[in-house]
Amino acid sequence: METAYPGVSIIIREAFTRQSLEPNTIDIMISSLAVATLKQYNCAYKKWWHFCTEKEINFFHMDIPTILNFFTILFNNGASYTTLNTYRSALALIFGKSFSEDNRLLRFMKGVYKNLPSFPKYHTTWDPNLVLDFVAKWYPNEDLPLDVLTQKLVTLLALSTAQRVQTLSKIRLSNIKTSTDFIEIVIDDIIKTSVYGRPAPKLTIPFFINKEQICPAKILLVYINVTNQYRNDLQNDYLILTTRKPIHNASSSTISRWIKSVLTKSGIDTSVFSAHSTRHAATSSASRKGVSIDVIKKTAGWTGNSLVFSKFYNRPLPVVEDLTFANAILDE
Template sequence: MLASLSDNTKKQYSVSYKAWWQFCNINNINPFEGTVAKVISFLTEQFNKGASYGSLNSHRSALSLLLGNNIGSDECVKRLLKGAYKLKPSKPKYTHTWDPQLVLNHVSNWYPNRDLDLYRLTKKLVILLALCTAQRVQTLSLIKLENINISSTGIKIIITDIIKTSAPGREQPVLFLPYFVDNTNICPATVLSDYIYATKTLRNKNSDNLILTIKKPNRAATAQTISRWIKLVLSESGVDTSIFSAHSTRHASTSSASSAGVCIDTIRRTAGWTSRSHTFAKFYKLNIINEAEFAESVCLSFHSNHTCKSHIVS
């Protein structure tokens, strides 16, 4: 059963199991034979201690795995969760998002790409990948050189590793980065090509990951390292990183694409949400089928804004 869970889910469930073990120990209950009544008592106790609806739902999922699905689907348990939501409704992490133009304006000054040091070129690459694909940092960390296909129209990247949204029968992500011939300063495909060229001599025979660490020996960069680089670029660009994390690039880019008129199906497909998912509408659509449409909607708006400002100055 554990093999069916992602590493993040295992960490999340470990919190629930620790609390459940303590509850069972105090109340002299066999933790592997908890009844619905005991589970309800446990969830009520957690709620009274300050647990949110999301935390209670996580506890329910963890206990369903341990004790059987009848726990999670029980009408009394579901009713308790519904009551907890009404008493303490969950709120989205962000009520608004930042404008990607802030970041694009900033990194457009990092040019020509091949004149940049590795640190700045790497930061430029990861922020453009994050904005133009709306993928999670985990996905970016798993990009392999052997799965990058370069053509005259752009670069296609196939993700073959298991990620958070992977499931039987569900397609793996396919990322597409178009070339922006008229705006090479922030062209994601050009930056990626230049990055591969710059890191060619730094790679050892056993490393096929695209994104490498800065310092020698240059190993595959972890999702945590990439998140740190993205957050640094956000901070340098004027985004308040005390509020917005590296993951907020998904909110900013998908909201920007929606405002630019990109259809919801394209946004879902690009960001990795299923056609039935309400995640974007519920958590990501904040204020402020051409496979290149998504990336173009983010970056080409920079070109038009930059051109207008140039005319005003002249």
């Protein structure tokens, strides 16, 4: 009879215990892993657990040929390069650095990429003006229902700051400072890009006096005023709240769903573009309009030497850019 899979936390704890680490030390080390990472690793460990049980192999024994056999089975069953890379990271956590640097494993992963290349998710992006023109119709802000007001707010924040949805979910009222020309928000929660020694992200949101219909700073102040009535019984001061009772702070997935809904209503093909694509659209639009790469990186939360924007985010608009070369050759 197959032994029941014990779960990701127990697996990691046992692996660290086998490395002669103390329980309190292990607690600290496990806390370094994000919830999303634990979910990804859980899937990897579960499949490795069933494979080891079936083959009567010690789960914690590192044998490269056996692990490559496991990876080969996954690959033949349709696992992508990204999936296998996640599994490699998960097993490296319990097997150590020597596993991830093994030449046979590295050669196998190169072969996976050659056979099944992993390309950036988007080759083009969409024009933010499509969304801005749509949400501009939702005005005046004070008259909007709470759900519409909230959807407009999170969409404008996503576009004007180019931040991840997770970052928006961590905005606290106590960290919002308003001046005459702009609103400044410091994010002091731990987020995906948080690293020791790196300053906390700071969002700067200008007031657009001549474009009040789409002014993110203006709608932010309206939103705070409208939602004050719901905050008396809350145990935290997170800005963005759910729109249905019981009211509580909105999760990243909820905010993503709201943004995706606005994109759909604006005519964006959300079968292709997710809520995260606001980051692509905003940064690419800024680049096309001449904003320096340094400013784009700083605004979006990338480090100065990061190549993420150039490799994965800077995308042209469809059609128009694609026709540039042919038009230059054929037009007289």
